[in-house]
Amino acid sequence: MPYKLSATLRAHSSDVRALSTPTDDLILSASRDTTAISWQKSENGEFHLATVFRPGARYVNAITYLPPTADAPQGYVATGGQETVINVFPLDSPKEEPSYSLVGHRENICTLDVTPRGSIISGSWDKTAKVWIDFQLAYDLKGHQQAVWAVKAIDEEQFLTGSADRTIKLWQRHKTIQTFTGHQDAVRGLTLIPDIGFASCANDSEIRVWTMGGDLIYTLSGHSSFVYSLAVLPDGDIVSAGEDRSVRIWQGDECTQVLVHPAISVWAVSVMPNGDIVSGCSDGVVRLFSASKERWASEQDLKEYEDHVASQALPSQQIGDVKKSDLQGPEALSTPGKKSGEVKMIKRGDLVEAHQWDSSSNQWQKVGDVVDAVGSGRKQLYEGKEYDYVFDVDIQDGIPPLKLPYNVTENPYAAAQRFLQANEISMNYIDQVAQFIEKNTSGVNLGSGSDEYADPFTGASRYRNASSGGAGTTEDYADPFTGASRYRGTGSANNTSTATSTPSSGDPFTGASRYNPSGTTSTPQAPLPSSNSTSTVLPVTQALNFKQANVLAMQGKLSQFNEILGSGVSTSALAFSSEQSSTINEIFEYLSRVTATPPQRPAKPLAFGHIEAVLQLLERWPSSHIFPVIDLCRLLAGFSLDAFSGVGQLERFVETLFKAAEWTAPWSSPLPKARETNILLVLRTLANVIQDQTQLRATWCSQIFDALGQVPYTLLIKTQRVAFSTILFNASCAVLRSPVNDELQRQHLTLVLGLLAAETSDSEASYRSLVALGNMAFAAKKTGSPLSGAQIGEANQCLRALPNTFPEERTKSLAAAIAALF
Numbered sequence: 001m002p003y004k005l006s007a008t009l010r011a012h013s014s015d016v017r018a019l020s021t022p023t024d025d026l027i028l029s030a031s032r033d034t035t036a037i038s039w040q041k042s043e044n045g046e047f048h049l050a051t052v053f054r055p056g057a058r059y060v061n062a063i064t065y066l067p068p069t070a071d072a073p074q075g076y077v078a079t080g081g082q083e084t085v086i087n088v089f090p091l092d093s094p095k096e097e098p099s100y101s102l103v104g105h106r107e108n109i110c111t112l113d114v115t116p117r118g119s120i121i122s123g124s125w126d127k128t129a130k131v132w133i134d135f136q137l138a139y140d141l142k143g144h145q146q147a148v149w150a151v152k153a154i155d156e157e158q159f160l161t162g163s164a165d166r167t168i169k170l171w172q173r174h175k176t177i178q179t180f181t182g183h184q185d186a187v188r189g190l191t192l193i194p195d196i197g198f199a200s201c202a203n204d205s206e207i208r209v210w211t212m213g214g215d216l217i218y219t220l221s222g223h224s225s226f227v228y229s230l231a232v233l234p235d236g237d238i239v240s241a242g243e244d245r246s247v248r249i250w251q252g253d254e255c256t257q258v259l260v261h262p263a264i265s266v267w268a269v270s271v272m273p274n275g276d277i278v279s280g281c282s283d284g285v286v287r288l289f290s291a292s293k294e295r296w297a298s299e300q301d302l303k304e305y306e307d308h309v310a311s312q313a314l315p316s317q318q319i320g321d322v323k324k325s326d327l328q329g330p331e332a333l334s335t336p337g338k339k340s341g342e343v344k345m346i347k348r349g350d351l352v353e354a355h356q357w358d359s360s361s362n363q364w365q366k367v368g369d370v371v372d373a374v375g376s377g378r379k380q381l382y383e384g385k386e387y388d389y390v391f392d393v394d395i396q397d398g399i400p401p402l403k404l405p406y407n408v409t410e411n412p413y414a415a416a417q418r419f420l421q422a423n424e425i426s427m428n429y430i431d432q433v434a435q436f437i438e439k440n441t442s443g444v445n446l447g448s449g450s451d452e453y454a455d456p457f458t459g460a461s462r463y464r465n466a467s468s469g470g471a472g473t474t475e476d477y478a479d480p481f482t483g484a485s486r487y488r489g490t491g492s493a494n495n496t497s498t499a500t501s502t503p504s505s506g507d508p509f510t511g512a513s514r515y516n517p518s519g520t521t522s523t524p525q526a527p528l529p530s531s532n533s534t535s536t537v538l539p540v541t542q543a544l545n546f547k548q549a550n551v552l553a554m555q556g557k558l559s560q561f562n563e564i565l566g567s568g569v570s571t572s573a574l575a576f577s578s579e580q581s582s583t584i585n586e587i588f589e590y591l592s593r594v595t596a597t598p599p600q601r602p603a604k605p606l607a608f609g610h611i612e613a614v615l616q617l618l619e620r621w622p623s624s625h626i627f628p629v630i631d632l633c634r635l636l637a638g639f640s641l642d643a644f645s646g647v648g649q650l651e652r653f654v655e656t657l658f659k660a661a662e663w664t665a666p667w668s669s670p671l672p673k674a675r676e677t678n679i680l681l682v683l684r685t686l687a688n689v690i691q692d693q694t695q696l697r698a699t700w701c702s703q704i705f706d707a708l709g710q711v712p713y714t715l716l717i718k719t720q721r722v723a724f725s726t727i728l729f730n731a732s733c734a735v736l737r738s739p740v741n742d743e744l745q746r747q748h749l750t751l752v753l754g755l756l757a758a759e760t761s762d763s764e765a766s767y768r769s770l771v772a773l774g775n776m777a778f779a780a781k782k783t784g785s786p787l788s789g790a791q792i793g794e795a796n797q798c799l800r801a802l803p804n805t806f807p808e809e810r811t812k813s814l815a816a817a818i819a820a821l822f
Contacts, residue, residue: 002360009286016280019270022065030063058082064112080109123148139174152190162187191230201227241269310366412437543730546684547638630681637688683723690730705747721765732775777821
């Protein structure tokens, strides 16, 4: 019998990233909505939501089931995700707090599995897998060069791991005994095959079946995009799920059935002991499919599901090039397909339909309407990639316009989210930006609208090959420190040269470029969008800031680190004193009010005594734990700069920040992850120090410029470069308001010209520095204190070279305007 829809389980509000189905009566699901759910089968045979587990405030990306013990007669559920902690909850008496929390991974936990006796194996973006016996770390599996995306326990002492470095390793305890090579992209899933060995799947769209000795038995090709997850049916057949909207069933090396889903990504697939298949998708839905007719959904539900699948809009790039004049009409469907999954397109009037052959029912099934993308003749180049549209967005008068790249095959909300995150703008504007995109394009929507999310490995909402002009298959990586949807790729003004080597660090709490869990509030930076104007008018007077925040998430992370340090024998003295704890709580109370929407009046202003308590933490906490403290400094500078009004206070603040970021330590690539993040947050903090009302003082401002001059600029990643250039831009705005002495002006201009000469790949950092140069030239002309001949000569050299490096209209027009000032 073919597999058909059996049940649809709705409760998650975001992508279902992982599943576990240990019995016929229990389903465990993990989601980006920060929860895990246990679903229990009722006496009437239907599944219902039993328990919601809340491991933390960030994405839950992995889940597994631990067998019963005396303490947990129904077993445990273990979860892992961006919190970097494995949390273990009992199923029989669910509690708010986990029974065990396993701490050891440094970055996002993306995969979990369990041995028959209940030992846990975990894989992480920190490039390691770990084996936990009796909830204690037993083995550290080190050897992969990139994130460990897949783990599988063979027995109590043998384990398989699959990695973004394209390899699979077989381990005996903590030692590698076999390395399997062959996949051409990141390995995403593993499953054991009885009497053979195991199967692996990857972003190369292939499934490979291996013996444990390293021999490749055969390769399964059929998926048209990334394959994320594998499972095995009781009869040994393989089940796979991927980015092409499908779950596929394989008998030997042949695909026997394709289950198309009304969502772009099928992140996870699992098999119950009775052979039913469970899938988890980007639309937040868990679906069950059964080959047993008695468990099929009603005829009405089946019809509604098929209609839902058939109503999806498919981009022509996902199916293949479409030439309507060459297509046959509906009569072409009278010819049977050759194999399951074969796609045929037909012309029905002015519409093009995609139909897929289903061998189990011996008929063609409609899987969507094909939409035309804008032809290649209309593509626009932005940051080295082709897009259907590149909008110039004026966020406010006097603020440089921003670039908004968009492909018609993208979800407008995904593009809007990427744009806002890349430019550090409040997510409050996501609806407005998405509507702007839809209004100014053909408004093509894929899947179910705003419920579809990007692949955290690639940054794309689906696989796009080179011809589609979207994110590449391996060039755009997820940020393995923060869980950001990706290293900001060239589609969002990114530094391509660093994308694959050094991850950009967004918000360390949520994985976005700002704190962004459910319920986030932030301070709007400017109305969006107003027009497509490309004109640039000097001077640009309003400073930019980095003030977005989720205060509760920050406070939680700071408390977590404080508890970790306080529980260690050698670090207990580093934890808050009772007085410091009270002071820190007052700071968070203040910040929670000023960052509310709308902002609330705080009970009392902060004083430098509050700042001093934070600086003491910066001075004594280890570098691996201070990023939330530095980020707290970012908000203090952004929302309470008046607290630094005393003599020498801002100088002490700046000096302590640089020491915390180990500024004088050797600069070598790649930087340690903790230091890389700390540097990013220090740069953002310094940008917030120079606000619209700030008067540049020679003492602390020279401190900043001297320190920036020590940085080998080419070692910086995208987000660091943008923050660096924002400091220079904000300083130029301050110079427009109040001239500075010649030495400070020289330092500033040297940094600006140095950045413009060094920057060859990131247009946003270059553009912000170019505006800073324009402001300086304008101020010099206005005050009658022209720049020196040497400075003008160096500036003109940059202005001549920039339009060749960044052939954007905004760069060309601004460079010409600045040259005219000279």
